[in-house]
Amino acid sequence: MTEIAAIDRFTCVIPAGGVGSRLWPLSRAAAPKFLLDLTGGGDSLLRATWNRLMPIAPPERIMVVTGNAHRESVVEQLPGLLPENLVTESEPKDSSAAIGLAAAILEQRDPEAILGSFAADHVIRGNVLFQRAVKTAVQAADQGYIATIGIHPTHPATGFGYIKCGTGRTDLAPFDVYDVEKFVEKPDEATAGAYLQQGGHLWNAGMFIARASVLLDQMALAEPGLVAALREIASVWGTKKAAVARERLWSGLPKIAVDYSVAEPAAASGKMVCVAAHFDWDDVGDFASIADLLTRGRKGDLAVLGDGAQVLSDASSGIVVSESDRLVALVGMTDVVVVDTADVLLVTSKAHAQDVKALVNRMKVSGGGHLL
């Protein structure tokens, strides 16, 4: 029996990693996606994430996990972040290690701690609906479940994974909570259309809410060595031994996404529940997503992102992202993507926006790495 209410034992964890190479050349190694303002609202995605979580948890219960290289940028973006809640990785080890370390540190601080993991680089509109979903998820987590938040699809998206919902769990909440039957990989368009038609399939927004100990114990079933190492680091976290422990153990950790180490096995064993939510959510994975976000999906519209951007266009559609005050003139272009930075100009189409990643990968091996 816990004496402190679940929501008061709840810490928001923001894993802030990932360059977002599909958003190159706007995103760079030194300017990863979570540090960018992709909505034109004036805040980086990280800052917007912080602002969104503030009504749910006070600053002392918001934690950020990021790479050493981004420590200063993160502190600059989030002046309210407490030093003890900034967890840095010496090298990127994917989400199991990042979220797992946060969980282990929180478990160390309070064995009854509940945590929720929320990406630093997604866009959400409808904060009240988001907050309500999180609070419902926290209640389910307090009962020992691993909860996720699924988004009701508004179109047959092929760029997101889906959650197939099972039985409604009215024992956990009167509405909107379901067993997770399984997680489904990004579907083709026909399958995505069928999901939309038949219902019961939600977008997987990659949010996980659980007791820290439950999350770690679940992860330990798949990755016992990883969890043992994370708990060892956490046991000395905040002391002078922390750096040494992390130094010794971190580089040997396996790189595995929390989806595979936790979410899928938990779903298979009936420990995963889903809160179905209606807020607008996008992982803004490529420039086509940003264009749709800025034009709110209106066909034929041209989206413009950039402070000094001057755009002269006829009936052209797509998106112009400008980091200069040059005039960008478009003539007769449909669904074009133009990204104008100081040292790189990218021109592609919304249909090929995903292929930017392939170009970036090519540059890594063929030279031009200084521009990444």
Next chain:
Amino acid sequence: MTEIAAIDRFTCVIPAGGVGSRLWPLSRAAAPKFLLDLTGGGDSLLRATWNRLMPIAPPERIMVVTGNAHRESVVEQLPGLLPENLVTESEPKDSSAAIGLAAAILEQRDPEAILGSFAADHVIRGNVLFQRAVKTAVQAADQGYIATIGIHPTHPATGFGYIKCGTGRTDLAPFDVYDVEKFVEKPDEATAGAYLQQGGHLWNAGMFIARASVLLDQMALAEPGLVAALREIASVWGTKKAAVARERLWSGLPKIAVDYSVAEPAAASGKMVCVAAHFDWDDVGDFASIADLLTRGRKGDLAVLGDGAQVLSDASSGIVVSESDRLVALVGMTDVVVVDTADVLLVTSKAHAQDVKALVNRMKVSGGGHLL
């Protein structure tokens, strides 16, 4: 009976005017098309025109007519140009005034003078064939005809006017000289295809070769006031009175293309002949033309124009024109046109290359004129 051979009375006139607004933002008011290097060969089109004419006429018989604003640029490009052969206009008055003034000055210097007018901003490959055609045209001109040089079409071009050839004129030359039956405006694609199929239609390259007096007398039938004014200016040309005379008369001159004041009426009255030629010719009227020129028409190729241009492309095709040393990355673009200058970036397609002019016209009235 002339004692001096026709070719030794022949002066090449290069009207160097026209911004080339379809090539904006590469072309600007201060950097008109004829001052640009559009082939990547290192020479401006004007300089290349000069080089092409040198084997036909010595420097003392090559004349340039240009706007006052471009005097210095022209002199810089053509150090061999004699001061008395640089004719400047106080304001642009279209080709009848420009070529007519040159003709009047040459007529003043030598009543038997023959002139040929060759645009400063076209691209020609096959100089020997060009020289031979010009020499044939000079012979016909000496006989009192107005000669033009028509290019055998290699594809059903819709961007050029055509010359419909009549009877072969073996009295003037053993081969390749025909009466001009009429000039035909830019055709649609079906018509252009039919021209190519049936033969007898040549591209109108806008070259006119005639005795100066014949050209002026023909022009005087349509535009007597214009020709009278030009002859009045020419009568004092080279004296201290020239500037005053030009100042007084020039602004009142009608703006009319030499095609309408001379070529079409001359054709209608049987005074126009055509030399059919096989050299490669292009008026490089838009970026699609430049792309075709640089890739020699190979489909799927990407053309690159610019000294410092760095281009990273997958299977994209079209043209990149770069005035910077920025990396230009293209992903999945077909027949794209990217023009990257210091203050303007243009993105369009080969299919819309002609529409750049409409954009420029819009800018003239709606602001942004400082970028033109």
